[in-house]
Amino acid sequence: MKEWDSFSEIKSAKGVWLTDSKGNKMIDAVASMWCNVWGHSNAQLIKCMQNQSKRLQHSSLFNLTNEPAEKLAKKLVSISPKMYKVFFSDNGSSAMEIAIKMSLQYWKNIGEPKKRKIATLKNGYHGDTFGAMSVGYVPEFFQKFKKQLFSTIQFDVPNSYRIPKGLTFHEYQNQCIEKIEKRFAKKDDVAAFVMESGAQVAGGVIIYPDSFQKKISELCKKYHVLFVLDEIATGFGRLGSMIQYQDQKSIPDIVAFGKMLTGGYLTMAATLANKKIYDSFLGEFKEWKHLFHGHTYTGNPMAASIANENLEMYQKKNLIAKIQKTTKVFEKYYQEISDIDIVGDIRHKGMLMGIDLVSDKNRKTPINPKKSINKIFFEEGKKHGIYLRTLGNIVMIVPPLYITENELDLLMGKVVKTINSAKSQLI
Numbered sequence: 185m186k187e188w189d190s191f192s193e194i195k196s197a198k199g200v201w202l203t204d205s206k207g208n209k210m211i212d213a214v215a216s217m218w219c220n221v222w223g224h225s226n227a228q229l230i231k232c233m234q235n236q237s238k239r240l241q242h243s244s245l246f247n248l249t250n251e252p253a254e255k256l257a258k259k260l261v262s263i264s265p266k267m268y269k270v271f272f273s274d275n276g277s278s279a280m281e282i283a284i285k286m287s288l289q290y291w292k293n294i295g296e297p298k299k300r301k302i303a304t305l306k307n308g309y310h311g312d313t314f315g316a317m318s319v320g321y322v323p324e325f326f327q328k329f330k331k332q333l334f335s336t337i338q339f340d341v342p343n344s345y346r347i348p349k350g351l352t353f354h355e356y357q358n359q360c361i362e363k364i365e366k367r368f369a370k371k372d373d374v375a376a377f378v379m380e381s382g383a384q385v386a387g388g389v390i391i392y393p394d395s396f397q398k399k400i401s402e403l404c405k406k407y408h409v410l411f412v413l414d415e416i417a418t419g420f421g422r423l424g425s426m427i428q429y430q431d432q433k434s435i436p437d438i439v440a441f442g443k444m445l446t447g448g449y450l451t452m453a454a455t456l457a458n459k460k461i462y463d464s465f466l467g468e469f470k471e472w473k474h475l476f477h478g479h480t481y482t483g484n485p486m487a488a489s490i491a492n493e494n495l496e497m498y499q500k501k502n503l504i505a506k507i508q509k510t511t512k513v514f515e516k517y518y519q520e521i522s523d524i525d526i527v528g529d530i531r532h533k534g535m536l537m538g539i540d541l542v543s544d545k546n547r548k549t550p551i552n553p554k555k556s557i558n559k560i561f562f563e564e565g566k567k568h569g570i571y572l573r574t575l576g577n578i579v580m581i582v583p584p585l586y587i588t589e590n591e592l593d594l595l596m597g598k599v600v601k602t603i604n605s606a607k608s609q610l611i
């Protein structure tokens with residue numbers, strides 16, 4: 185905070201452009217924290233908000249229901265294979281807390297209380313609350329709280345850029361999977377395996393190799409471990425498909441959605457469970473099998489209404505097909521970006537790109553983490569008319585999904601200029 189003595193105050197936004205109080209315009213390359221789909225000030229979504237606010241702005245889901253939330257739950261179940269019921273919350277971290285509680289309580293409900301360990305991938309990110317931090321663990325973010333986090337069993341994730349010495353990438357992947365199987369086989373105490381679906385985003389844009397996720401899902405099935413997926417950042421088109429677990433051919437028991445669920449207009453997240461999980465919570469009241477969890481804004485009708493409109497727009501505007509075309513613009517820039525002397529690796533899928541910055545290309549040494557990389561990139565980006573956020577040594581490009589090819593072209597040109605003008609401050 186000492187370095188951030190002043191902030192650009194965003195006054196208005198239209199499409200992919202943000203405008204601050206001094207009249208500076210910046211392309212939103214962060215999709216306003218990875219959630220914006222249609223750009224800002226979309227007339228259809230604003231109208232939907234206005235209409236819903238005239239009918240019902242909020243009413244609790246405790247003992248009650250409301251039409252937009254009901255409609256949304258049905259829609260989510262219809263597009264998410266094998267999912268059966270929906271638990272609403274208002275942010276991704278809460279959606280993951282709910283997923284963790286559901287999976288731990290499931291085993292108690294069915295009379296297997298010894299299954300209480302959670303397995304995860306190193307470097308995952310599932311939010312900033314304590315349960316979410318425990319199943320995640322990006323060292324830079326969570327180190328200060330390590331002693332208070334509950335323990336998990338953590339496995340390596342195969343990063344194609346940083347492979348252990350003496351192994352091929354293929355061998356490394358096999359080794360990662362074998363370690364998981366070995367642990368599952370050793371003791372029948374694992375309740376759930378929790379991982380991001382398709383890629384780790386905050387942990388450095390680590391895109392999983394083909395069938396990695398599928399193999400974990402198969403191991404979960406074989407060893408009776410619940411498979412819990414976090415699609416908060418990677419579902420709904422970010423990686424180029426609507427439901428990422430379908431693309432990965434891996435069916436979860438529980439999955440969480442958030443961010444793009446409302447197009448980035450209001451705050452909402454959802455945790456979906458299959459019938460096996462849901463049924464385990466049914467019983468007489470005195471059996472005490474229900475899930476004790478709820479939030480004030482659970483199932484908020486305004487957010488649900490926007491989410492319904494958003495999902496209809498996905499279909500009407502054929503957004504997933506459009507993304508598959510727009511994503512090719514990124515490829516045009518691979519060479520130019522790779523040639524920059526501080527760029528070690530580029531990882532890209534769908535509408536997500538991570539640029540791994542290094543101080544030594546041969547040794548793959550990350551830029552010194554003590555450098556204020558985010559601040560340097562933010563300031564340089566602003567000069568070039570782009571809102572950029574880096575995480576550690578990774579420049580993240582996460583644009584609104586409906587960005588046009590021309591706009592993405594412009595954005596990528598600005599990214600190249602920003603890296604070139606920032607580099608003297610980094611090495």
Ligand SMILES: Cc1ncc(COP(=O)(O)O)c(C=O)c1O
Pocket residue numbers: 275276277278280309310311312380385386414415416417418442443
């Ligand atoms: C994969 C993943 N899960 C969970 C979260 C937490 O979501 P929220 O910030 O809405 O709490 C994030 C946020 O970036 C995320 O990337």
